[in-house]
Amino acid sequence: MIRRSTAPTLVDVAREAGVSLKTASRVLNNSSELNPATEKRVREAMARLDYRPNELARGLKARRSAAIGMIVPNLSDPFTASTLQAVLTVARARGYAVIFTSSSGDESLEKAELDLLVRRQIEGLIVAPALGKKNYFRSIVGTRLPIVAFDQFVSDKSIDCVTVNNREAARTAVEHLLTHGKKKILAVGVRPDIYTCVERVAGYCEAMAAEKLPERVLLVEDEKDLTPEAIGKFFRKKDAPDAIFSLNWVASMGTLRALRDLHGFGSMAFISFDDFELAEMLSPALTVVRQPSAEMGRIAAELLFERLTGGRTVRKNVVLSTEFHIRQSCGCS
Amino acid sequence: MIRRSTAPTLVDVAREAGVSLKTASRVLNNSSELNPATEKRVREAMARLDYRPNELARGLKARRSAAIGMIVPNLSDPFTASTLQAVLTVARARGYAVIFTSSSGDESLEKAELDLLVRRQIEGLIVAPALGKKNYFRSIVGTRLPIVAFDQFVSDKSIDCVTVNNREAARTAVEHLLTHGKKKILAVGVRPDIYTCVERVAGYCEAMAAEKLPERVLLVEDEKDLTPEAIGKFFRKKDAPDAIFSLNWVASMGTLRALRDLHGFGSMAFISFDDFELAEMLSPALTVVRQPSAEMGRIAAELLFERLTGGRTVRKNVVLSTEFHIRQSCGCS
DNA sequence: ATGAAAGCGCTAACAT
């Protein structure tokens, strides 16, 4: 048997099976109008040649890349990893590949990645937007590409959204601190512009305002600005906070690290928006607002495929509920 | 202007610019032999039409998909996320997309994913193999596809490898526990068959054997088998362990959770293979073996591109060093 | 139920 330098094509399969190209193609696409005997011959030929269809060629002709794109701002966040895993699972079940990229929260990078994904003929996009300010997706991808945004609500009526009840959950968490008699609650967040941060701050403010308490907010542009100095500044005043509400995982990590350096964790009430492995192992065990991250990923993917299969044209805006996990750091024994 | 139902092609660009298709193609590929004025006209036409090259078509003709595949067994592990991020960064710089999938540590899933990636004409593969037993990659992907394995060494001489000094690092960690006078050290691991687990257990055994101490090993097939009962069994014997060496992040999480339920953490020496956020926040702060995960991802990607650009044909086997981070849980104050 | 021919959007000889 002659070793070909290039992989076998459908033409090779057809020749091997003694049928026409079209018939081989029909087998590949599981066409119904086929003589079972013919089909068997073709399948045997495929197996014999170890034939793999070239998805690029299929996609080119059929205008169907069988790929979706996914863009997230921050991969280190366990929330993101969980979401991605869920998306992969749904996509696999549908026979779709996921072209995955990270924007690092950088708008220009996000735009560049978006452009590349479009060139690669993705059929749909799942995105956790890098910025909350305004939405430029449609100007880059055109009007035809189905898009699902998660984590962040976008106002564009052509984009499905999967978010959680950020504001309400934040308010509930802060109210819980208030019931423990805390009055000087500091909210700590990263990237003040993004949707989730804005919403959670709003929830915090609502709770504080209801008790006519002054707001204390520390919002930094970048994770690395969440230094012990930045946090410590609040504690060197004589009117130091008696509780901290951190607005996401990144903020929690930074704040906890800073508190450790300041020897302040353990002596202060703390609630984290976002749960994570070992939150319960800290002393005291961390009280958290948990987002259903896998659920968000699954639903985002399913919304996308609803559109891809043409089943739906009206926008869906799914808002999931968080769970408030009371452990000890809020002040509960 | 008439709204076309389909996206503009290079033919449209050529017509708009009043040049031939080939000239437009030359502009797209930054060919050198071009009249600057012509090039300008073409670029303007591209901009006017908002033209995006179809990468599927380019790849079909040029036999160059500009995509690599990446398969990992476990996405929730922060080690993996860090590696993926590094790979994405390198790939982006080269203009390559990453088609990412997770095998969930399942060999048959891994095979299926591999097959799909080949059909999508990936030009290279980065993989953290699901199993250590034997290597079947070449039988699925053929001999031509460059492959880099990371985390796990594979013997196939055509596959580059990026690993760490697992055995030595494990031995060093256990020796450190021994210097603290610990003699009844329990090694805890998940998935006994995989390469890293085997190597780390070997390092543990070397250190114990050097002191003529008996080995105590708890290896479970699945993460969920790392229950408080499974761990507790060792502590209900009268000859209970005085230290624990957990063999990776997953094992650390499971073991720490179990110890908390048993009220055993804090009273026992502990070293984790794999560092993670907040390891230093536990009480006592966790002593760990840290893998250079981002570095591993970066190097894996670079090795792959070395082969893709044709620069290298001999196999490289890169073994990176871990860092032993002594905090408190090992027994050091 | 099967086949012949055209062409998806692009690149690559081989012109000129």
Next chain:
DNA sequence: ATGTTAGCGCTTTCAT
């Protein structure tokens, strides 16, 4: 420096 022609591997009319 630019154009003509063919064809990547597949699907899709339109025949038969």
